[in-house]
Amino acid sequence: MMDEMYDEEHIGELLRVLRPAPEAWIQAAAGLPATRRAIEQIAALAGMDAELRREVLADLEGALQRAGLQPDPTLVAVLRDRL
């Protein structure tokens, strides 16, 4: 609850302050758990197979793409760290 009394004009001004974020940004952030699970799966498979690990490390972007993920630099870095 607010400590002070508000007039409706002030409430309107405060409502204007928080603009919606682009839906694509929200979708990307909302998809993080699924993305991280896919990365864990790649890492787990690579952990069991040295040849596969070498292949993944040699082509991180390709590994992400094959898992259905967009290989942006952040994800590539996450996968590299995970391996």
Add this chain to the structure above:
Amino acid sequence: MSALSSTTDAGLVARCRVGDDEAWEELVRRFSRYVLAIAQQGFRMSREDAEDVFQDVFARTYERLGDLRSDDALRPWIAQLTRRTCIDRIRSGGRELPDPDVADRERDETLERLDEALSVREALEAMPDACREILDRFFCRDESYAVIGAALSLPAGTIASRISRCLGKLRAQLEGREPPSRPS
């Protein structure tokens, strides 16, 4: 409005910790405007930098949710995380933060205002759908009476009075004269 809209911040955190993807999406949606506003209004970032900060903040939130000491402290924790991410971003780009004293004071005032705005936003989210939608369209999306009327199948001539009535209800809720449906 999602089924989780009425869940408290602490409830959302608890559900996220056990891998509830819907709770995570609600958390992202609930704080998306706040994070964006801190980056753009508090740190005057470009859209491109704000997008990077936005994604970094939620990635860090996801990774570090286990470090949160009190589930009720999600809002200040995200605010602090966003501030730090913005400062890191500015420094990594080789830029300097403007005059520290003036900038800090101005930024603190802006962040205080954003915090206040988020409290109003939370009260708005707890309102019935009809009021929430019309206020959001008018104040947050800058839609005209004609556009709102067409979208909600309402005569344009009634929009102003509905906005006024809904603002009155929102004010009553903020002043505690009407109980919020979602505790903060």
